Amino acid sequence: MRSTRTVDISTGLFVLLGFAAILFMVTQITNRGFSLKSDSYRLLAAFENVGGLKPGAPVSMAGVTIGRVEDIQYDMKRYKAIVTMRISDNYRAIPNDSDASIYTAGLLGGQYIGLTPGGSDEPYKDGEQVVMANDAIVLENLISKYLFNSAATKSNATAAPAAQE
Amino acid sequence: MITIVREFVQSFLTFLERVGLLVRFGLRLFAILPSGLLRARPIVEQVYNTGAMSLVIIMTCGLFVGMVLGLQGYDLLTRFGSEEYLGTATAISLLRELGPVVTALLFAGRAGTALAAELGLMRATDQIAAMEIMAVDPMRRVVLPRFVGGVIAMPLLVSIFIMVGLFGAQLVGVEFFGVDSGSYWSQMRGAVELSDIREGLIKGLVFGVACSLIAVFEGYNAVPTAEGVGRATTRTVVISAVVTLILDYILTALML
Numbered sequence: 523m524r525s526t527r528t529v530d531i532s533t534g535l536f537v538l539l540g541f542a543a544i545l546f547m548v549t550q551i552t553n554r555g556f557s558l559k560s561d562s563y564r565l566l567a568a569f570e571n572v573g574g575l576k577p578g579a580p581v582s583m584a585g586v587t588i589g590r591v592e593d594i595q596y597d598m599k600r601y602k603a604i605v606t607m608r609i610s611d612n613y614r615a616i617p618n619d620s621d622a623s624i625y626t627a628g629l630l631g632g633q634y635i636g637l638t639p640g641g642s643d644e645p646y647k648d649g650e651q652v653v654m655a656n657d658a659i660v661l662e663n664l665i666s667k668y669l670f671n672s673a674a675t676k677s678n679a680t681a682a683p684a685a686q687e
Numbered sequence: 688m689i690t691i692v693r694e695f696v697q698s699f700l701t702f703l704e705r706v707g708l709l710v711r712f713g714l715r716l717f718a719i720l721p722s723g724l725l726r727a728r729p730i731v732e733q734v735y736n737t738g739a740m741s742l743v744i745i746m747t748c749g750l751f752v753g754m755v756l757g758l759q760g761y762d763l764l765t766r767f768g769s770e771e772y773l774g775t776a777t778a779i780s781l782l783r784e785l786g787p788v789v790t791a792l793l794f795a796g797r798a799g800t801a802l803a804a805e806l807g808l809m810r811a812t813d814q815i816a817a818m819e820i821m822a823v824d825p826m827r828r829v830v831l832p833r834f835v836g837g838v839i840a841m842p843l844l845v846s847i848f849i850m851v852g853l854f855g856a857q858l859v860g861v862e863f864f865g866v867d868s869g870s871y872w873s874q875m876r877g878a879v880e881l882s883d884i885r886e887g888l889i890k891g892l893v894f895g896v897a898c899s900l901i902a903v904f905e906g907y908n909a910v911p912t913a914e915g916v917g918r919a920t921t922r923t924v925v926i927s928a929v930v931t932l933i934l935d936y937i938l939t940a941l942m943l
Binding site: 529530532533535536537539540541543544546547548550551552578 | 731732734735738739742778782840842843844846847849850853872875876879880881883884887888
């Protein structure tokens with residue numbers, strides 16, 4: 523039988539290692555290591571179309587993540603999607619005429635919200651709505667627009683020489 | 688023909704009886720759980736037996752599972768020119784599936800068999816009967832600490848397995864094949880959600896409960912002969928593996 527001291531030390535080592543591994547997983551391999559619940563404030567934005575935006579998507583300014591999308595609701599009165607963002611308290615001084623746009627990271631990447639700072643001296647307050655919101659670019663719309671445009675120009679092009687003759 | 692049907696019905700009834708016994712055994716265990724938790728000393732010893740003693744095998748297997756993931760993932764992803772997603776692929780597959788499942792299978796093989804053999808031998812050498820005669824409840828004294836120790840050890844083993852696996856994949860992907868170390872970790876960070884980690888830990892806990900329960904049940908109810916102890920050990924591994932994989936499907940469907 524091993525001495526109780528050896529058992530205790532190895533058990534302690536094992537448990538510590540286990541918790542270190544959990545801590546490593548939570549802080550090192552996710553983005554959510556820092557808590558946004560306690561020291562953060564909310565911003566709202568009303569979009570016509572949020573595309574594939576999902577709760578948890580990053581909110582960034584100049585490419586730096588400053589918060590996350592908390593919630594997406596549909597407003598039946600205004601027929602718009604209301605996006606609630608949680609912004610870290612470190613970024614309190616966002617000018618209150620900044621606008622929000624939905625961008626896509628890479629060609630097939632996830633969507634995120636980018637804030638572009640305005641020139642106002644007054645910052646946004648907690649729960650305020652962003653003055654201007656630019657919608658997500660829906661790839662299907664773009665493609666169909668491009669296809670129909672090119673079809674229209676092509677039919678024009680074939681029609682024009684006929685008219686000239 | 689009739690004999691075959693009768694035997695089939697017989698074995699089905701035996702199976703049902705085992706399941707019923709297991710449920711009763713489990714309920715009994717949970718009923719005495721609060722009083723058993725007060726005696727910390729035997730639980731610590733069992734965490735040592737099931738957890739600390741399994742550390743080496745868990746870490747070795749974790750390293751090699753991670754390295755295989757790195758190798759296979761690199762080979763597959765490099766065809767699409769997207770080997771920087773290696774970190775994401777490895778992390779998600781380890782967190783959600785491979786970590787808990789492989790750890791549970793190893794746990795059943797390393798710790799479960801030890802528990803079953805120990806309890807089975809106690810049964811075969813009448814130690815359990817002796818305790819009952821001395822008015823010591825063997826469930827409380829012997830079975831419960833082993834069960835609780837296993838349940839505590841499993842999630843910790845799963846986390847250690849996953850962490851070592853991630854470094855194993857990094858070893859192959861980054862050090863051997865030259866995937867950029869920064870994009871390995873940052874792509875992983877961008878894609879892994881806290882819910883993935885939660886899924887892994889919940890699975891680890893559930894598998895821990897299932898495997899420990901099966902091990903102590905089979906050992907405690909072993910036929911008190913040398914052959915019976917051997918049978919109990921074998922059944923522990925087989926039933927644990929099957930139950931783990933079935934539970935894995937159910938849990939994945941629930942949490943997806």
